Amino acid sequence: xxxxxxxxxxxxxxxxxxxxxxxxxxxxxxxxxxxxxxxxxxxxxxxxxxxxxxxxxxxxxxxxxxxxxxxxxxxxxxxxxxxxxxxxxxxxxxxxxxxxxxxxxxxxxxxxxxxxxxxxxxxxxxxxxxxxxxxxxxxxxxxxxxxxxxxxxxxxxxxxxxxxxxxxxxxxxxxxxxxxxxxxxxxxxxxxxxxxxxxxxxxxxxxxx
Amino acid sequence: xxxxxxxxxxxxxxxxxxxxxxxxxxxxxxxxxxxxxxxxxxxxxxxxxxxxxxxxxxxxxxxxxxxxxxxxxxxxxxxxxxxxxxxxxxxxxxxxxxxxxxxxxxxxxxxxxxxxxxxxxxxxxxxxxxxxxxxxxxxxxxxxxxxxxxxxxxxxxxxxxxxxxxxxxxxxxxxxxxxxxxxxxxx
Numbered sequence: 456x457x458x459x460x461x462x463x464x465x466x467x468x469x470x471x472x473x474x475x476x477x478x479x480x481x482x483x484x485x486x487x488x489x490x491x492x493x494x495x496x497x498x499x500x501x502x503x504x505x506x507x508x509x510x511x512x513x514x515x516x517x518x519x520x521x522x523x524x525x526x527x528x529x530x531x532x533x534x535x536x537x538x539x540x541x542x543x544x545x546x547x548x549x550x551x552x553x554x555x556x557x558x559x560x561x562x563x564x565x566x567x568x569x570x571x572x573x574x575x576x577x578x579x580x581x582x583x584x585x586x587x588x589x590x591x592x593x594x595x596x597x598x599x600x601x602x603x604x605x606x607x608x609x610x611x612x613x614x615x616x617x618x619x620x621x622x623x624x625x626x627x628x629x630x631x632x633x634x635x636x637x638x639x640x641x642x643x644x645x646x647x648x649x650x651x652x653x654x655x656x657x658x659x660x661x662x663x664x
Numbered sequence: 665x666x667x668x669x670x671x672x673x674x675x676x677x678x679x680x681x682x683x684x685x686x687x688x689x690x691x692x693x694x695x696x697x698x699x700x701x702x703x704x705x706x707x708x709x710x711x712x713x714x715x716x717x718x719x720x721x722x723x724x725x726x727x728x729x730x731x732x733x734x735x736x737x738x739x740x741x742x743x744x745x746x747x748x749x750x751x752x753x754x755x756x757x758x759x760x761x762x763x764x765x766x767x768x769x770x771x772x773x774x775x776x777x778x779x780x781x782x783x784x785x786x787x788x789x790x791x792x793x794x795x796x797x798x799x800x801x802x803x804x805x806x807x808x809x810x811x812x813x814x815x816x817x818x819x820x821x822x823x824x825x826x827x828x829x830x831x832x833x834x835x836x837x838x839x840x841x842x843x844x845x846x847x848x849x850x851x
Contacts, residue, residue, distance in 0.1 A: 487779040513678075521674050528675075532682040536689050543693040546700040551782065554751060554775045639779050640819055 456580055465587025472595035472648075473655050477563040481555045482596050483644040487607060490614035491552050492600030493593075494545065498556055500589030502533045503565050507573040507585030514574045526569045527560075534560040547617040564588060599647050605630055607638030704772070709741060711786075712759050712768035724845060731759065731767075739767055740845060744834040748826035751775045754784070756827065758834045762842065765799045769831055781823035791815065791824070795831055800839070805832040 471477045478499070485495045509529050517525050538556050541549040549556070559565065568588050573581040604611055615626035637643045713719055713731065719738075721729045727743040739761035747753050752775040759767035769792060776782050783789040794814060806812025807825050816824045 485778060491778065517674065520671050524675055525678050528678055528682050532686060535686055539689050539693050539697070542700065543696045546697075546704060550704075550773070550785075551778055555778070636818060641779075 456576060458580075458583055461580060461584050462587050465584065465589075465591045466594070467591070467655075469588075470591040470595065470655070471564040471567075471588050472592050473652050475564070475567070477567055478565075478592060479648075481558060481562065482592070482599065483641055483648065485552050485555050486596050486599035486603055486644055486647075487639045488604045488614055489597065489600040489612055490548065490618060492596040494541075494548050494618060495552055495555055495559075496589075496593030496596040498537045498541070499559055499562060499565070500586065500593050502530065502537060502559055503568060503589040503592075504582060504585035505533050506530045506565060506569055507581040508578060510569045510573040511576065511578045511581030517574070522574060523570070526566060526574070530565050530569065531560045545618055548614065551614070551617075564592060595651065598651065599644065602647050603638045603643055606632070606635050607643060608634045701773075709757060709759075709770075712741070712757060712770050728845060730845075731761075737846065738762060740838065740842070742834070742838070743772070744830050744837075746826045746830035748822070748829065749774065749776055750781050750820065750822045751777065754823070754826060754830070756830065756834075758831060758838075760835065760838050763799070764835055764839055764842075765797060765802075766795045766831070766835070768793075769795045771827075776823045777820065780817060780820040783817045783820070784823055784827055789817075791817070792827075800832070800835050805829070 465471075469475060472479070472482055481495055481499070486492045506526070506529050510526055513525070534557065537559075538549075538553070541553075541556060568585060572584045576584070601611070604613065609630045609632045611628040611630065612626040613623065616623045619626065635643075638647070709721060709729065713721075720732050721741065722732065723729050724740075729741040730737055731739040731741060739759060741757055741759040743755060744758050745753055745755040754774045754776070755772040756769055757772055758769045761767055770786060771784050771792065774782070774784065776784065783791050786792055803814075804812040805814075805828055807814045807816040807821060807828055809816055809821050810825065812828065814824060814828050
């Protein structure tokens, strides 16, 4: 196990969204704008890194009987903490994605990494693994946010002022195309995700040959 | 295999530490969060009315506000809510003039599905403006799917149905209680 391998696995070869297909519920539901995707992706990244850190720290102290309940408790704590902090500092955006922030606790990526990685490896690897898996998820969800907001609404960054301040017009980019409703709806999310998975597989094949 | 006591002791310790962290965060953020909620609500209140200089809003308590124009009472704003939505409670402000005509309504808080049910939010769509200038007799208070006059959303009927019903009940409530609010304020 080395840092390079952990990085490639998280970002590419074991990408939680494109390869392991975990955490699809928030990925599909929230990715209709860039800003929502960005915030949910970042919160997932932070929860994943923090929970991996703590779970790896106490891994020798837990056994088969206590491991799972302890992991879930730790993950749920970090999720609730992020939920409270979002309500404090980014209230507007929390109004949009609050439901899915709370649902991060059921994101299989988080428990999956805790159980299969953090509870077996030293802290520095566990933290890196959480960070890279989180980044892999973040990249995919933001990518979907871009495509869906651009095609579905014909604009980009329509909610960016909610996290960066200023007026909506400071950030909004109007694109020449009209909105295509299907892209904002769940079927659009499935289509885009399918295209991204196909693209990833195609690149892999292309590089191999 | 560890003893039962060992398991209980470990889980209790972790649970205790988690609870401690959560209570601390909850304690230090609760004022800011309730502030955010209140600001969010007040901003929406003013935007409902397109408030000009002549309009003032005075709290009557119980989440009820009196609208006065040039010092004369012209209507009320009050909170209505419904749990008939898709997920959790939807809370709204309803502004009504004395004759029972809707001046405006806005969602305060909701957890409807982003991209589907959240079109009741003014920042997502203009649907909620469809209530403006309507009264109990001016329109059929149901979504089109139920042979009424209100649009439903693409892919989401439950949310608009819940809101239409809530506003209708709010108007009926206002009709019955308006005089109580007026007199309790004057007293």
